[in-house]
Amino acid sequence: MAPIRFGVVGSGWRAEFFVRIARLLPDRFTCVGVVTRSAERGAQVEREWHVPAVRAASDLDRPEVVVVATPWPVTPDAIRELVHRGVPVLAETPPAPDAAGLRALWADVGASGLVQVAEHSPFMPAHAARLAAVADGIIGTPSSVQISSTHLYHAVSLMRRFLGVGFDEVEVRATVTGERLLDPMGRDGFTGATEPRHAWSILATLDFGDGRHTVYDFTDNQWHNPLRTNRIVVRGSHGELVDDAVTRWVDPRTVLTSTMSRRVSGLEQNLDGFDLEHLSLDGRVLYRNEFHGARLADDDLAVAGLLAATAAWLQDDAPPPYPLADGCQDHLLGLAIEEAGRTGAPVRTAREEWSSR
Numbered sequence: 001m002a003p004i005r006f007g008v009v010g011s012g013w014r015a016e017f018f019v020r021i022a023r024l025l026p027d028r029f030t031c032v033g034v035v036t037r038s039a040e041r042g043a044q045v046e047r048e049w050h051v052p053a054v055r056a057a058s059d060l061d062r063p064e065v066v067v068v069a070t071p072w073p074v075t076p077d078a079i080r081e082l083v084h085r086g087v088p089v090l091a092e093t094p095p096a097p098d099a100a101g102l103r104a105l106w107a108d109v110g111a112s113g114l115v116q117v118a119e120h121s122p123f124m125p126a127h128a129a130r131l132a133a134v135a136d137g138i139i140g141t142p143s144s145v146q147i148s149s150t151h152l153y154h155a156v157s158l159m160r161r162f163l164g165v166g167f168d169e170v171e172v173r174a175t176v177t178g179e180r181l182l183d184p185m186g187r188d189g190f191t192g193a194t195e196p197r198h199a200w201s202i203l204a205t206l207d208f209g210d211g212r213h214t215v216y217d218f219t220d221n222q223w224h225n226p227l228r229t230n231r232i233v234v235r236g237s238h239g240e241l242v243d244d245a246v247t248r249w250v251d252p253r254t255v256l257t258s259t260m261s262r263r264v265s266g267l268e269q270n271l272d273g274f275d276l277e278h279l280s281l282d283g284r285v286l287y288r289n290e291f292h293g294a295r296l297a298d299d300d301l302a303v304a305g306l307l308a309a310t311a312a313w314l315q316d317d318a319p320p321p322y323p324l325a326d327g328c329q330d331h332l333l334g335l336a337i338e339e340a341g342r343t344g345a346p347v348r349t350a351r352e353e354w355s356s357r
Contacts, residue, residue, distance in 0.1 A: 003028050004311035006090070007060035008067045009035040009078050011045050011053075013187075014092055015069035019049045021304050024294050029307055032061040057082060064314055065090055067118065072097040076105045083109040090310055092118045094153055094331035095324060102328045106354045109324070116310060116320055117327030121154045122161050123305035125298050129260055129279040129286035130234065130241055134162055138281075139248050140238030148217035149230035152334030153327075159206065159214040160330065162234050167329050167355030172347045174204035174216075174340035185224045204337045216337060246281060258282050276301065325354035 003026065008015050011034055022031035033052040036042040042053030057066060057078070068078045069092040076096045082089045095117055096102045109115055121127060134142055145162045147155045160166075180196040199220040206214045222228045234241040239248030244260040260281050266274030275295045279287040291304050312318035329352070336347040 001315075003030045004307065004314065005030045005032050005062060005064045006067055006307070007032050007035065007057065007063035007065075008069060009057055009082075010067075010069035010071075010092075011036045011041055012069060012071075015067070016049065017300065017303050018067050018069065018307070019051055021296075021300060021307060023050065024296065024300075025291060025304060028291075028304070028311075032063050033059070035060065057087075058085070063087065065310055068092060069118075076101055079105065079115060080108055083112050083114050087114070088314060089115045090118050090306075091115060091324075091327070093327065094334070095327050096331070099332055099335055102331060103352065106324065106328055106352070110354055113320075115324040116313070117322045117324060117330075118306060119154065119157045119322045119327060119330065120299075120302040120306045121150060121157050122322075123302040123309070125276060125279055125287050125289070125301055126244070126260075126262075127158060128305070129281070130232070131161055132286040133246060133260075133281055134234055134236070134241065138238075138246060139234065139236030139240055142234055142236045143211050144213050144215070144233075144235045146215040146217070146231070146233040148219075148222070148228075149232065150223065151218050152337060153330040155216055155218070156206075156330040156333045156337075157322075157326070158232075159216075160326070163208060163212050163214070165208045165212060167325070167351055168209060169351060170209075170333060170336070170349045171207040172204060172333065172336040172340045172349070174202055174337050175344070176200055176202050176341040179219075181219065181225070182227060183221055183225055185226055186221065187224055202337065202341045204340060206333065206337075260286070328352065328354045 008018055019031050022029040031051045033054050034045050035057050036045055036053050045053045054060060065088040066082050067090045068075055070078050075091060079089050079091050096105045122131060142163055145159045147158060178198055178200055181199040182196045183191055183193050185191060201219045204216040219228050232243060245257055247257040250256050258281055260279055262279050263277040265272040265277055275292055276289045278285045291301060306321060309318060309321035313320045332349055336349050340347045
């Protein structure tokens with residue numbers, strides 16, 4: 001099939017992820033252009049990213065979908081403009097900055113069915129494998145999730161998917177604490193720091209009702225700080241998943257623990273080049289790298305997977321990858337975590353208009 005043609009509104013750090021994927025996988029994706037605010041930035045994008053740059057989304061060359069990767073306050077209007085023209089949208093997270101903005105955006109474009117959210121966390125190989133294992137019923141009915149890795153709406157998206165919860169009311173409680181923590185790395189690499197600094201941590205619980213709950217644990221700069229590792233626990237009626245280990249009931253006298261295995265080429269005497277092949281559990285492949293040969297990091301694989309799922313949706317070959325309703329709900333709960341942490345009081349979210357979608 002012909003590569004999906006997409007444009008990008010915005011030219012920041014996250015926008016480059018999508019452009020890079022098109023450059024690395026030209027047989028699957030074509031970036032037709034990037035919308036920048038100034039001619040100067042446009043010239044820089046053309047020089048460094050090797051794609052056309054234009055000043056308006058209407059100037060993009062026949063995109064099938066447009067990725068909106070703009071600052072939070074700008075994103076809702078960019079989405080509205082594209083939907084008004086009947087163009088499908090893949091909007092970076094979150095789709096609006098606050099709860100009022102989410103509600104206004106939904107009122108304007110929710111019924112169009114044209115807006116997906118670029119929540120790529122469930123498409124990351126390890127998370128996709130874990131989701132597949134839990135969906136297969138290996139730990140029975142999931143009841144709780146504990147996540148300490150990514151922040152707010154990203155973590156919430158995983159929590160909701162693991163539990164299979166929709167848009168009902170949620171009670172959120174949170175506590176913010178401070179600690180001393182060395183910060184050796186940031187987004188731009190090693191910081192050179194040799195002494196701990198003050199860092200904040202937030203610990204929150206989300207009660208989804210019917211015995212389903214989650215724990216959110218995040219520390220300042222946890223995305224980049226190698227001194228704070230990722231942790232995920234999913235507990236169910238017949239076992240639990242802890243990071244890459246799965247413990248489950250098999251029969252009245254047998255409980256087994258197995259570990260997910262990541263097969264990677266290019267190690268030691270393997271001359272095929274460094275690349276992820278698949279993730280498996282007890283001989284069953286849970287995630288297979290459909291972009292094998294491109295040698296992508298997990299985060300890039302997630303972006304590529306999201307784009308591929310968007311293409312399949314546009315071609316009516318698959319359900320929508322991450323509808324606007326889910327993106328709104330994820331951010332609403334993320335905002336509730338922040339409010340509960342800031343005030344120290346419980347926050348209860350209500351069913352919103354997007355809950356009917």
